[in-house]
Amino acid sequence: xxxxWFPGHMTxxxxxxxxxxxxxxxxxYVLDSRAPVACLNPEFDKLINxxxxxxxxxxxxxxxxxxxxxxxxxxxxYFETQIKILELNSTLSGALKIVLAKIEILCKEKIERNxxxxxxxxxxxxxxxxxxxGKSTLVNNLCGKAKAKTGNKAGVTRGKQWxxxxxxxxxxxxxxxxxxxLSNEKSARYLAYLGSIKDEVLDTNELAVFFVxxxxxxxxxxxxxxxxxxxxxxxxxxxxxxxxSKKFVLxxxxxxxxxxCIMILDDFRKTRLGNxxxx
Numbered sequence: 001x002x003x004x005w006f007p008g009h010m011t012x013x014x015x016x017x018x019x020x021x022x023x024x025x026x027x028x029y030v031l032d033s034r035a036p037v038a039c040l041n042p043e044f045d046k047l048i049n050x051x052x053x054x055x056x057x058x059x060x061x062x063x064x065x066x067x068x069x070x071x072x073x074x075x076x077x078y079f080e081t082q083i084k085i086l087e088l089n090s091t092l093s094g095a096l097k098i099v100l101a102k103i104e105i106l107c108k109e110k111i112e113r114n115x116x117x118x119x120x121x122x123x124x125x126x127x128x129x130x131x132x133x134g135k136s137t138l139v140n141n142l143c144g145k146a147k148a149k150t151g152n153k154a155g156v157t158r159g160k161q162w163x164x165x166x167x168x169x170x171x172x173x174x175x176x177x178x179x180x181x182l183s184n185e186k187s188a189r190y191l192a193y194l195g196s197i198k199d200e201v202l203d204t205n206e207l208a209v210f211f212v213x214x215x216x217x218x219x220x221x222x223x224x225x226x227x228x229x230x231x232x233x234x235x236x237x238x239x240x241x242x243x244x245s246k247k248f249v250l251x252x253x254x255x256x257x258x259x260x261c262i263m264i265l266d267d268f269r270k271t272r273l274g275n276x277x278x279x
Contacts, residue, residue, distance in 0.1 A: 028053075057087045059089065131175075
């Protein structure tokens with residue numbers, strides 16, 4: 001399945017990040033814990049360029065926690081810089097204290113230098129991540145109010161937004177950004193499942209077929225448990241069986257394939273299939 005989506009505002013966002021990075025002390029890298037490895041953007045590797053990184057495994061309330069330890073090991077090896085990893089549900093209160101504590105550890109030397117010189121300057125952190133990873137929700141939680149636009153779809157934040165989150169730390173919220181060439185087909189599919197790629201540019205029926213294939217390989221019984229039927233055959237046949245079980249039938253007796261595919265993807269995104277993590 002060939003997936004490619006890189007609208008103009010993402011090109012602009014990358015340029016803005018590249019221009020701002022010289023003023024940044026720390027990067028807050030938000031990953032969706034339902035497919036965290038797929039959320040690692042190769043364009044950000046060039047951007048980070050040795051800056052300390054706070055990796056936030058976000059939406060922990062929606063993931064399969066048993067899969068997180070080996071993913072954390074992979075992430076630690078992935079970055080060639082100082083990092084801290086934080087497991088978080090950014091919608092819960094208390095995120096500010098936890099995030100600030102991690103930033104202060106990562107930027108300890110800079111903070112101590114400022115104190116020795118008597119400088120009263122902010123530590124500046126940039127928040128990055130793919131679309132719909134929960135970046136703006138995290139920023140809003142850190143601010144204690146809705147300063148950044150949020151939404152359960154890709155492409156809500158479009159421009160840079162500086163916000164002050166404490167007496168010592170400022171955060172730059174940036175638009176969710178993909179990369180120009182989604183050459184890793186598995187990662188591209190996983191991002192599409194998460195809603196990081198706009199549904200309008202996708203063939204939802206084809207995407208659902210791949211989703212059923214991927215999810216049944218990693219969680220063989222999850223669809224059967226959700227829809228309370230025994231599934232057999234190829235992925236497209238399983239989708240037809242689910243459609244019939246839900247009585248999603250068009251006039252003339254054909255199954256409503258479109259409606260069923262949308263439902264299956266929506267059930268994953270809204271955790272109706274359970275807490276899952278794709279690897």
